[in-house]
Amino acid sequence: MTARVVDTPRVAYLVSNDLVKVSSLLPSNKNRSILVHSLVKSYGLLSRPQMRVAPPIPADINALTMYHSRDFIECLVDPRTCAADADSIRLEQFGIEEDCPAFRGLSAYVKLVAGAVLTATKQLSSGESDIAICWDGGRHHAQKSRASGFCYVADCVLAMLALKRMRIPTPVPPSTASPRKARVMYLDLDLHFSDGVSHAFHRSNPPSGPPQILTLSIHHAAPGFFPSSPLAALPDPDDAALDPLTLSLPLARGASNASMLRVWRSVECVKDAFAPDYVVVQCGADGLVGDPYAVWNWALGGEGGFGWCVQNVCQWGAKVLLLGGGGYNSPNVARAWTYLTSIALGEPLALDTDIPDHQGFPLYSPSFTLDVPTGNARDENTEEYLHSIEQRFVRIAEIIRQRVQVDD
Numbered sequence: 001m002t003a004r005v006v007d008t009p010r011v012a013y014l015v016s017n018d019l020v021k022v023s024s025l026l027p028s029n030k031n032r033s034i035l036v037h038s039l040v041k042s043y044g045l046l047s048r049p050q051m052r053v054a055p056p057i058p059a060d061i062n063a064l065t066m067y068h069s070r071d072f073i074e075c076l077v078d079p080r081t082c083a084a085d086a087d088s089i090r091l092e093q094f095g096i097e098e099d100c101p102a103f104r105g106l107s108a109y110v111k112l113v114a115g116a117v118l119t120a121t122k123q124l125s126s127g128e129s130d131i132a133i134c135w136d137g138g139r140h141h142a143q144k145s146r147a148s149g150f151c152y153v154a155d156c157v158l159a160m161l162a163l164k165r166m167r168i169p170t171p172v173p174p175s176t177a178s179p180r181k182a183r184v185m186y187l188d189l190d191l192h193f194s195d196g197v198s199h200a201f202h203r204s205n206p207p208s209g210p211p212q213i214l215t216l217s218i219h220h221a222a223p224g225f226f227p228s229s230p231l232a233a234l235p236d237p238d239d240a241a242l243d244p245l246t247l248s249l250p251l252a253r254g255a256s257n258a259s260m261l262r263v264w265r266s267v268e269c270v271k272d273a274f275a276p277d278y279v280v281v282q283c284g285a286d287g288l289v290g291d292p293y294a295v296w297n298w299a300l301g302g303e304g305g306f307g308w309c310v311q312n313v314c315q316w317g318a319k320v321l322l323l324g325g326g327g328y329n330s331p332n333v334a335r336a337w338t339y340l341t342s343i344a345l346g347e348p349l350a351l352d353t354d355i356p357d358h359q360g361f362p363l364y365s366p367s368f369t370l371d372v373p374t375g376n377a378r379d380e381n382t383e384e385y386l387h388s389i390e391q392r393f394v395r396i397a398e399i400i401r402q403r404v405q406v407d408d
């Protein structure tokens with residue numbers, strides 16, 4: 001692939017009043033959406049010349065069933081699902097209970113969130129945008145026929161299925177050979193393992209066709225920590241059953257910029273081997289300092305920080321789709337996604353900049369700045385463990401490279 005790093009990227013930002021309204025009703029993240037978009041707007045990022053604000057086109061049943069089962073989608077969009085006397089057995093069957101309760105606006109939410117990421121993929125594949133942002137997407141736990149972990153619709157999976165059908169955005173030099181199919185890399189930075197996405201694309205036996213999708217989830221894994229999955233463990237290149245296109249990079253408690261900086265070599269190694277045309281980044285912010293989960297000690301700024309990682313991805317030369325995800329300290333999530341938006345625009349805000357005066361201003365107490373600095377928790381990722389990750393990923397990258405070469 002011919003990498004093309006764009007100095008001033010053209011950015012599409014997916015938002016509409018309807019999307020913000022229904023996303024703000026999400027029970028796990030009440031009012032987070034309005035806070036995020038308000039902060040992004042208050043810094044003037046939506047009126048930059050390279051920014052295109054794109055309203056989502058709601059997804060219809062056909063688009064949603066490109067991945068989900070029809071009966072699950074019919075239940076999600078059925079107005080009776082949100083009624084007080086809803087059929088509890090039916091809801092239970094589809095996981096619409098406990099941490100994924102039915103809520104007013106669920107039907108519109110599902111159509112608009114899926115529609116937003118699908119509209120974003122069109123912005124990228126049409127060549128209108130280099131980076132597309134959909135902070136209301138990134139629901140990485142939703143399954144084919146079941147809501148799970150605060151996630152109702154598998155927008156990440158739908159986006160990747162759409163992108164793999166699209167043409168290669170950066171044409172290879174003129175050649176008589178027929179163009180290969182697009183390659184899509186999914187990188188998940190959320191504290192939790194991307195079970196919904198990884199399971200959707202995991203294959204026990206390599207498919208006969210050329211590889212088109214690779215998933216890599218960096219997450220916390222520990223006994224009892226959600227979600228439990230055999231795919232959440234560190235992959236073993238000696239395992240004959242390894243799917244080198246479904247990868248996990250689990251980190252221990254207290255993961256900080258230093259650990260992220262160290263494992264980033266492995267991320268780059270995988271990226272270089274796979275040479276993606278499109279990169280979908282799930283930017284869950286629950287690994288940041290100050291999140292109620294309080295597991296990692298990851299900062300927004302600095303080398304190895306959240307912004308540094310996303311800035312690197314934006315400079316890979318692929319088309320990039322930035323999605324949201326977890327994050328339960330809403331002001332910190334708004335800080336993070338605002339900063340990432342400025343990075344996508346190629347104009348990173350200074351982290352010591354003051355929060356502008358706007359409706360959400362009092363929530364940014366006591367610092368009233370954009371930064372989410374590192375905390376005091378000890379990083380429990382040992383040098384020995386980080387070294388073993390690196391060694392394994394060097395070998396896995398070689399396996400990927402061999403798979404990809406047959407396609408080039």
Ligand SMILES: [Zn+2]
Nearest residue numbers: 190192286326
């Ligand atoms: Zn999470």
